[in-house]
Amino acid sequence: MTPPSLRETQRWLKARIVPAGQAEGPSGGPAAAPDEAWLNPQGGAPGTARLAVYAEGYLARIEEALAEVYPATRHVVGRHAFAALARNYASAIPSQDYNLSRAGRRLPEFLSTAPLAGDLPFLPDLARLEWAVAEAFHAAWHPPLDPSTLAALPAEAWPRARLSLQPAVARVASDWPILDIWEARERPVAETRIALVNRPQRVLVTRRGVAVQCELLDPPQDRLLGALMAGAPLGAACEALAASVEGDPPPVADWFARWAGAGLFTRCDIL
Amino acid sequence: MERRRGRWPALGCGVGLRADHYDLITREWPAMDWFEAISENYMDSRGRPFHMLDAVRHRYPVALHGVSLSIGSADPLDPRYLEQLKALVERIEPAIVSDHLCWTGVDGQQLHDLLPLPFTEEAVAHVAARVGQVQAALGRPILLENVSAYVTYRHSTMPEWEFLTAVARGAGCGILLDLNNIYVNAVNHRFDPLDYLAGISGELVGQFHLAGHTDRGAFLFDTHDRPVIEPVWGLYQEAVRRWGPITTLIEWDADIPPFEHLAAEAAQARAILTEVQRLPLALSVSGGGPG
Numbered sequence: 062m063t064p065p066s067l068r069e070t071q072r073w074l075k076a077r078i079v080p081a082g083q084a085e086g087p088s089g090g091p092a093a094a095p096d097e098a099w100l101n102p103q104g105g106a107p108g109t110a111r112l113a114v115y116a117e118g119y120l121a122r123i124e125e126a127l128a129e130v131y132p133a134t135r136h137v138v139g140r141h142a143f144a145a146l147a148r149n150y151a152s153a154i155p156s157q158d159y160n161l162s163r164a165g166r167r168l169p170e171f172l173s174t175a176p177l178a179g180d181l182p183f184l185p186d187l188a189r190l191e192w193a194v195a196e197a198f199h200a201a202w203h204p205p206l207d208p209s210t211l212a213a214l215p216a217e218a219w220p221r222a223r224l225s226l227q228p229a230v231a232r233v234a235s236d237w238p239i240l241d242i243w244e245a246r247e248r249p250v251a252e253t254r255i256a257l258v259n260r261p262q263r264v265l266v267t268r269r270g271v272a273v274q275c276e277l278l279d280p281p282q283d284r285l286l287g288a289l290m291a292g293a294p295l296g297a298a299c300e301a302l303a304a305s306v307e308g309d310p311p312p313v314a315d316w317f318a319r320w321a322g323a324g325l326f327t328r329c330d331i332l
Numbered sequence: 333m334e335r336r337r338g339r340w341p342a343l344g345c346g347v348g349l350r351a352d353h354y355d356l357i358t359r360e361w362p363a364m365d366w367f368e369a370i371s372e373n374y375m376d377s378r379g380r381p382f383h384m385l386d387a388v389r390h391r392y393p394v395a396l397h398g399v400s401l402s403i404g405s406a407d408p409l410d411p412r413y414l415e416q417l418k419a420l421v422e423r424i425e426p427a428i429v430s431d432h433l434c435w436t437g438v439d440g441q442q443l444h445d446l447l448p449l450p451f452t453e454e455a456v457a458h459v460a461a462r463v464g465q466v467q468a469a470l471g472r473p474i475l476l477e478n479v480s481a482y483v484t485y486r487h488s489t490m491p492e493w494e495f496l497t498a499v500a501r502g503a504g505c506g507i508l509l510d511l512n513n514i515y516v517n518a519v520n521h522r523f524d525p526l527d528y529l530a531g532i533s534g535e536l537v538g539q540f541h542l543a544g545h546t547d548r549g550a551f552l553f554d555t556h557d558r559p560v561i562e563p564v565w566g567l568y569q570e571a572v573r574r575w576g577p578i579t580t581l582i583e584w585d586a587d588i589p590p591f592e593h594l595a596a597e598a599a600q601a602r603a604i605l606t607e608v609q610r611l612p613l614a615l616s617v618s619g620g621g622p623g
């Protein structure tokens with residue numbers, strides 16, 4: 062028999078490592094041969110037992126990577142359910158990013174179809190918030206636009222001004238109070254009471270220095286920031302906002318002052 | 333004096349840069365010869381980890397140690413990985429860049445582990461060509477580290493030390509020799525670790541790793557979560573006696589103890605380096621005599 066090629070060898074070992082859900086179907090050929098056909102006999106430990114070290118290691122690493130990024134999700138579902146979730150995730154979703162810390166990127170999407178979300182319908186949104194927090198943690202923070210630049214902008218230039226935001230800034234909206242749940246991630250579950258029904262929350266994810274911050278946005282703020290992040294000039298963004306709000310016009314100038322003060326804007330282009 | 337190991341910088345004894353210790357390090361700037369940073373923890377970050385590494389680099393020499401280059405994979409090298417690593421190398425200007433002689437994924441799927449290669453001519457040629465690509469992309473030589481393994485393949489045609497040497501010679505790269513991994517493999521695969529050392533040319537070795545492991549009964553498990561054991565210190569002494577005071581790292585990756593503990597282990601290694609430097613034999617070694 063000709064010795065297996067490097068790729069055949071790696072495919073064989075991969076099929077021994079990844080959980081069954083993802084392993085390629087029976088392919089015949091060398092992959093179908095028993096472990097002993099591939100491995101040298103060693104002491105008392107059979108090849109299959111030694112291969113288990115790699116398979117266990119894979120699951121442990123995926124679980125650890127998920128626990129690192131999703132502490133609130135883990136807190137809510139509990140240690141054991143989270144371990145099972147990680148196992149199912151590892152079986153269903155092949156990791157495609159070289160960086161292990163990004164292996165959990167698709168957990169929100171996976172959770173939206175997971176049975177857990179039947180009992181805890183806010184889980185996918187909570188996980189989306191946690192992924193946004195992780196991304197903000199690693200994102201660049203550019204020198205912010207000097208708030209006085211914005212204050213000094215002549216009134217006639219405002220409608221044509223387009224503001225760019227920090228790459229670390231994100232918005233996460235949910236029909237559930239995900240910010241309250243996220244903030245309770247280090248409190249004992251038994252001491253935590255959070256009303257869930259009819260409490261949608263929109264969250265602004267940003268940074269202060271190197272620390273990630275999450276804060277509530279009210280619906281008009283969220284709409285305005287969303288328009289800006291989509292690249293709309295101030296005029297169009299504010300008109301759309303005014304059309305959607307009943308009663309008094311919202312204090313948009315105050316919002317801009319606050320956001321500029323927090324360093325959210327990186328540049329202002331007059332179109 | 334020109335050392336036999338040639339082109340690799342002599343940094344002394346360092347420890348890994350760990351998030352658990354960021355605060356202490358940037359507050360106290362403790363005495364330490366150098367730090368080794370896991371490349372992947374920094375190359376995709378412009379946040380806190382990146383700023384910490386930048387600050388540490390201003391005070392200490394730094395080595396970048398990667399875990400997902402996957403130099404032995406049958407898949408093509410990941411151009412995005414190389415790009416990110418190159419950007420980090422240019423920013424940090426590390427004294428050493430290293431990764432592992434292994435593969436970490438195939439067919440586009442990442443397994444996030446340092447998986448063993450078959451020790452074959454095919455693998456030597458494959459890895460050597462790819463190291464050439466990496467070194468050309470980075471514009472500098474790298475070190476490849478020997479990994480712990482729990483299995484060996486029937487179709488391997490040479491011992492591990494021959495494989496490691498053939499890759500380093502064929503690729504024009506250096507070796508990061510992990511003495512704990514040699515010990516673990518020697519026990520797991522039934523060979524004499526001194527045969528391993530005898531099979532390595534000192535001039536190829538640019539760095540040592542020292543770490544702890546776990547005894548699982550039927551085999552040793554490489555966990556990097558405990559102190560270096562006596563037999564591994566013995567191997568280290570022997571390696572330093574043969575090849576001189578090569579840059580050394582105390583490696584912990586899990587259950588990371590307080591910084592003082594790491595510093596104490598590094599001091600223990602440093603004592604061995606300085607001790608051996610005083611011996612006439614080391615002088616003759618560094619003068620180019622037979623190892």
Ligand SMILES: [Fe+2]
Pocket residue numbers: 477510541543583
């Ligand atoms: Fe190592």
